[in-house]
Amino acid sequence: MGTTQLETVPEPKYWHLKTVLSDALDSEFAVGEILPNERDLAARFGVARATLRQALEQLELEGRLQRRRGVGTTVAPPRVGVEVGPAQGSGTAWPGAPGDAWHTEDHEEAVPPAPVGRLLGAPGTPVHAVRRSRTTGGQPVATEVLYVPGTCVPALRLSPADGAAAGAERAEAVLRELQQLPLESQERTVELGSARADDARRLDRLPGAPVLVVTTCYIAQGRTAGVAVSTFRADTCRLSFGDSEGIPALAG
């Protein structure tokens, strides 16, 4: 005990700064309000701009702030809950089932990424790739690619001569065909990732922005009949896996 540890707290400046700013956001700012710019804030707290930015980055990661180049830093609204679990009261269901919150955008035939190819049991084989997106209050919150082997939707007739204009229609045709397949189960994983350039553009973020990557395996006829890779903005989303609707429905 001899060493009376008087404030030997080597707490980093940016960490302390983050706490101070966080408290200020709670008490002195309203949602949507614009903060002073980074140079002013840094001067006000007597730190370098890089240090101030370290604190802001943390707060943005936690969904407290929103920063936009050329515009400024604003106080972010609370994270929106995004339902990801079993569809409304119906247990598991294929993408594109009635009432699902996604918007179908496009379709192409492509070789899936290696991890997805392994899940589908046929690495390197071209499959249907259906691009979908999801918005909340006009803001994009997620983008998704659903990979479906051609053998799982055998009745599908695609005329390659249709051209690019029919992308969304072809995508919907794949989803319609999927509903015919009896879905046995699904399995989901969630992990942290950083947005690739194309996803970042769709999500209105910069490349590298933190995202929650939800991978869903759809099991039908004893095999993995589809894999959806959904990319959610980590700064604005809270993923919700609700059993409160699904379980009672199954029990009743």
Add this chain to the structure above:
Amino acid sequence: MGTTQLETVPEPKYWHLKTVLSDALDSEFAVGEILPNERDLAARFGVARATLRQALEQLELEGRLQRRRGVGTTVAPPRVGVEVGPAQGSGTAWPGAPGDAWHTEDHEEAVPPAPVGRLLGAPGTPVHAVRRSRTTGGQPVATEVLYVPGTCVPALRLSPADGAAAGAERAEAVLRELQQLPLESQERTVELGSARADDARRLDRLPGAPVLVVTTCYIAQGRTAGVAVSTFRADTCRLSFGDSEGIPALAG
């Protein structure tokens, strides 16, 4: 003449660097191998150390690298899948049910954080707080606090005179008592957070490290009878919500 750089790709250096390093990790390094130190790497790529660090941070966020102060940067093993969903084949269950993967550590009576208090319907009221932890392969992957109102475990007799030594025992007593309560349903959310100082220590990370925060509401007797806030290391974990076991069991 280095100025053969005709293509003015406004791609940030750190982003390009990250890609280069990522490819190198795939082809030239084995899991656990130590990378050259940051100063050497920066020199080798002809960038400032801060820029190199920006690329390393991204790779660490994606679980590709592990950095430890005083030691070095090593190639991280693939993320471990951590089962978070319905317990093995038994549908929903209380924490502490047989076979659950958590280790009970401690107990105290405390006022929960405001958001948890709201979920429990009684902000500002002291409740049981049970601390648990989870490891995989000897590495800590998650820490959790389960908040349970005293009114939900009325049969529990705690002797305050027991002292601190009985913390784990008191915690287990709370969990035992919970099993008596019929669990109606549960609801989970997942969001990105940054580790507070105490959680960071438990997870063997620095404060501010990215974590996946899983909030579970346990519903019993028509009310929220417990709230668990579980904090998983985002760099090493992939959360797995498996329905493949639970759904068939319920259907049969």
Add this chain to the structure above:
DNA sequence: TAGTGGTCTAGACCACAAA
């Protein structure tokens, strides 16, 4: 003690959005 990653500085310039 030596070597590592973590923090911090004080600049500079760039890309972007809005006036």
Add this chain to the structure above:
DNA sequence: TTGTGGTCTAGACCACTAT
């Protein structure tokens, strides 16, 4: 054009680990 956040530099020192 102006002002914002985003990128980058070339240093410095600190905290930690292993020897």
